[in-house]
Amino acid sequence: MFILKGISQLEKAIAKAKKIRPRVEFDCFGRYRVSGSKGYYTVVCRKDERGYKTVACTCKGAERGLVCYHSVAALSLHIGLARRQETA
Numbered sequence: 001m002f003i004l005k006g007i008s009q010l011e012k013a014i015a016k017a018k019k020i021r022p023r024v025e026f027d028c029f030g031r032y033r034v035s036g037s038k039g040y041y042t043v044v045c046r047k048d049e050r051g052y053k054t055v056a057c058t059c060k061g062a063e064r065g066l067v068c069y070h071s072v073a074a075l076s077l078h079i080g081l082a083r084r085q086e087t088a
């Protein structure tokens with residue numbers, strides 16, 4: 001799990017996601033399934049009680065606090081959906 005602070009922390013993972021192009025499946029708002037090397041991982045994007053945007057993925061890298069490409073792939077969908085909700 002990591003706290004989303006800015007786009008700069010995501011750059012490496014974005015580059016990787018662009019190369020690998022994982023499949024992102026919508027589960028419900030804030031919850032997505034992303035294809036990885038060993039099947040699907042679940043990514044949860046939410047605001048915690050202090051108002052921080054947190055992203056959690058079930059893969060090994062994210063367990064160690066790394067920004068994985070599954071997270072950014074899910075985030076790009078999540079951000080688009082969040083914007084749509086705000087404007088609706």
Ligand SMILES: [Zn+2]
Nearest residue numbers: 057059068070
């Ligand atoms: Zn991951």
